[in-house]
Amino acid sequence: MWHLPRVLGMTALCACLTISIVVADTPARLAGTLNTIAPDFMRTDLSGRPLQLNQFKGRVVLLNFWATWCGPCITEIPVFSRWQRRYGDAGLQVIGVSMDDDETAVKRFVAKHNISYPILMGDAKLGESFGGVFGLPQSFLIDARGRIVLRSVGEPNMEALRSQIEGLIRVH
Numbered sequence: 001m002w003h004l005p006r007v008l009g010m011t012a013l014c015a016c017l018t019i020s021i022v023v024a025d026t027p028a029r030l031a032g033t034l035n036t037i038a039p040d041f042m043r044t045d046l047s048g049r050p051l052q053l054n055q056f057k058g059r060v061v062l063l064n065f066w067a068t069w070c071g072p073c074i075t076e077i078p079v080f081s082r083w084q085r086r087y088g089d090a091g092l093q094v095i096g097v098s099m100d101d102d103e104t105a106v107k108r109f110v111a112k113h114n115i116s117y118p119i120l121m122g123d124a125k126l127g128e129s130f131g132g133v134f135g136l137p138q139s140f141l142i143d144a145r146g147r148i149v150l151r152s153v154g155e156p157n158m159e160a161l162r163s164q165i166e167g168l169i170r171v172h
Contacts, residue, residue: 032131032151038063038142039129045118046107051095054146060168061142062094062161065122065133068109069100072155073137079158081116083165091144091169097122099136143168 032039038061042052053061064080066073077096084094094117098106103121110119127133130140131151141150141164150164 032129032140032148034148034151036148037146038140038148041126041129043120043122043126045120046103046110047118049118051118051120053095053142056093056095056142057146058144059091059093060144060165061140062092062165063097063130063140063142064094065097065099065127065130065136065138067099067136068105070136076137076155076158077113077115081114083162084117087165087169092165093117095120097126099123099127099133141165141168 038053040052040054042050045051053063062080062083064073064076066077068074080094080096083092096115096117096119098119099122100106106119106121122133135153137152137154137156139150139152139156139161140148141152141161143149149168150161152161
């Protein structure tokens with residue numbers, strides 16, 4: 001036999017689940033999720049050139065959020081530079097988004113490490129447009145149609161990531 005408090009409790013639980021489902025489907029919640037179109041943005045890279053994500057439609061983009069103080073970021077940057085040189089002509093574009101506060105420190109870091117792809121300064125607003133960047137490194141692999149096909153938080157499996165990139169640009 002059902003008791004009134006138990007029925008009311010279940011009704012409240014169902015109402016909460018319904019609200020959660022509605023909130024989860026809002027566009028802001030879907031930002032940066034798999035199989036969604038990557039949000040376009042316009043920024044200036046460290047060289048002073050304008051960079052818009054949509055200018056790379058037709059190419060595979062590895063969008064990497066990083067910082068100069070992030071150990072795993074420092075480890076993956078030379079690999080991403082090699083990939084840019086190796087796969088750039090085949091259709092890969094790596095873009096680095098520094099989440100540092102000090103642009104001068106980032107410019108020194110980039111010069112010291114000879115990074116072969118554009119670097120721009122990020123902020124909370126840009127991170128939020130990708131569903132929030134709460135940990136570094138964080139990378140988004142965007143296919144030639146502009147869809148996010150991978151979101152990686154923390155150190156990625158570099159071999160698996162390279163394999164996925166090669167599959168998207170069809171390099172063998």
